[in-house]
Every structure is written in C-alpha cells, then in structure tokens.
Amino acid sequence: MRVVFLEDVEGVAHGGDVKEVKNGFARNYLIPKNLAVPANHNALQRVEKLSRRAGVTRIQLLSDLKELAQELDGRRVDVEMRAGSSGRLYGSVTNTIIADALSEMTASEIERRTVEIDEPIRDLGVYDLAIRLHPEVSASIQVVVYPIGTDPDDMIPSEEDEEASEDATAEVEEVAEAVAETTIEASTEEASDEDDSDDADSDEGEEEESSDDGDAEESPEEQEEDN
Numbered sequence: 001m002r003v004v005f006l007e008d009v010e011g012v013a014h015g016g017d018v019k020e021v022k023n024g025f026a027r028n029y030l031i032p033k034n035l036a037v038p039a040n041h042n043a044l045q046r047v048e049k050l051s052r053r054a055g056v057t058r059i060q061l062l063s064d065l066k067e068l069a070q071e072l073d074g075r076r077v078d079v080e081m082r083a084g085s086s087g088r089l090y091g092s093v094t095n096t097i098i099a100d101a102l103s104e105m106t107a108s109e110i111e112r113r114t115v116e117i118d119e120p121i122r123d124l125g126v127y128d129l130a131i132r133l134h135p136e137v138s139a140s141i142q143v144v145v146y147p148i149g150t151d152p153d154d155m156i157p158s159e160e161d162e163e164a165s166e167d168a169t170a171e172v173e174e175v176a177e178a179v180a181e182t183t184i185e186a187s188t189e190e191a192s193d194e195d196d197s198d199d200a201d202s203d204e205g206e207e208e209e210s211s212d213d214g215d216a217e218e219s220p221e222e223q224e225e226d227n
Contacts, residue, residue: 001026003036004043007054008061015054016047065137068108072131072139077101078152079145083124092120093145098129102141121145126155 001023007015009030018039021030030036037043077098082090095115102110116130127143146152 002039003030004039004047004050005030005036005054006050007035008058009035014051015057016049016051018044018047062134062136065133068106069131069133069137069139071106071108072102072110072141074140074142075102075105076142076144077105079143080148080152081124081145083147087124089122089124089145092122093143094120098141098143102131124155126157 002018002020003026005013005015005017005019012021013019013036021036026036026038031038079093079097079101081093084090094112095117096112098115098117099110099112102115110131114131114133116132121127121143124145124147127145129141129143130138131141132138144152144155146155
C-alpha cells in the first residue's frame with residue numbers, strides 16, 4: 001500500500017514522505033495510530049505542508065531529547081535485589097526495570113529499548129550503561145545492584161579502594177613484565193648454549209677427520225719398508 005506519512009516514524013520514514021509499505025503494517029499500525037494515510041489525491045496535496053510541519057516537530061523533539069539527556073547524564077539508579085552469598089541474583093535486572101526507574105526519577109517516559117544493555121544483569125555490582133534516546137543523543141548512567149537490606153553506597157568503591165586496586169594492577173603488570181624479560185633472557189641463553197655446543201661438535205668432527213687423514217697417509221720410510 002502507498003501511504004503518505006503524517007509524521008516521523010523512526011527507522012521507516014519522515015513526515016511528508018510518500019512510500020510503499022506492507023498492507024498489514026499500514027492497516028494495523030500506521031493508519032490506526034494516525035501516523036500515515038493512504039496516498040490519495042487529497043493526501044498528496046498535503047505532502048509539502050506535512051513535510052514542513054514534520055521538520056519543525058523533528059527539531060523540537062531533538063531539542064527536548066537533548067534536555068532529557070542532560071538530566072539523565074551521570075544519574076545513578078539503585079536496584080535492590082535478592083542475591084546468594086556468591087553475589088548471584090535470584091532473578092535479573094532488565095532494561096525495563098532500569099527504564100521504569102529512570103521514568104520515575106525524571107517524570108519523563110523512558111522507553112526500555114533506549115537502555116543499551118547486552119543482556120540482563122544477573123550479579124551484584126556497579127554497571128555503567130548508555131541511554132540512547134536518539135541516534136544523535138545519548139547519556140551515561142550508573143546502575144548499582146545491591147542486596148536487600150543493605151546500603152547501595154557500600155557497593156561503590158572508595159577512593160582508597162580504587163587507589164589500592166590501581167596499585168595492585170600496576171604491581172601485577174610489573175611482575176608480568178619481569179617474568180617476560182626473564183623468559184626472553186633464558187631463551188636467549190639457551191639458544192646461545194646450543195650454538196656453542198654445535199660449534200664444539202663441529203670442531204671435534206674436524207679434528208677427528210684430520211686425525212683419520214693423518215693415519216691413512218704413510219711416511220716415506222714406511223713406504224720403503226713395504227717395498
């Protein structure tokens with residue numbers, strides 16, 4: 001079915017666009033939601049006006065989303081969950097749970113699909129996530145998943161813990177570098193020893209050949225005695 005889009009439909013068309021779409025998509029979704037109308041003569045006469053109006057709406061929407069992104073950026077969402085002694089959750093934290101929490105915090109409707117999460121969170125901890133409100137607009141949030149009956153702040157590493165962690169990481173890297181250098185030196189020495197051994201074997205072989213050649217040649221006196 002050929003339709004005229006009355007407003008933007010993300011990933012499909014902009015307001016004022018005239019496009020062919022599947023009949024079911026048009027009849028079951030676009031037309032009932034007043035997002036598009038059949039491309040009849042009257043609708044085609046409105047294309048230019050619809051396009052201009054959609055452009056204004058698009059600019060306003062982008063501006064609103066940028067303001068919302070500023071409000072969301074840096075926010076922390078605390079999610080209380082039951083968990084085992086290993087930190088494994090009895091359940092999971094989904095993008096729907098996070099979106100609902102953000103909606104309550106901002107009094108704006110945050111769709112779950114805007115919460116970028118590879119898979120539901122199934123462990124206690126602190127997670128940095130992105131909220132993509134629009135291809136051009138995004139924000140970063142922090143999600144703290146903590147056990148029931150505890151303080152979520154306890155899950156946030158202190159400055160001393162972070163410094164200790166950085167020191168431990170640096171120490172591990174130094175040890176790894178030292179081990180790598182030792183391994184390289186050992187390999188070099190082994191290769192050198194093998195070369196020396198090969199040279200020694202070669203010298204011994206040459207001496208033996210020289211000795212054999214000397215035994216094979218008779219002196220003039222021995223030749224006369226043989227005669």
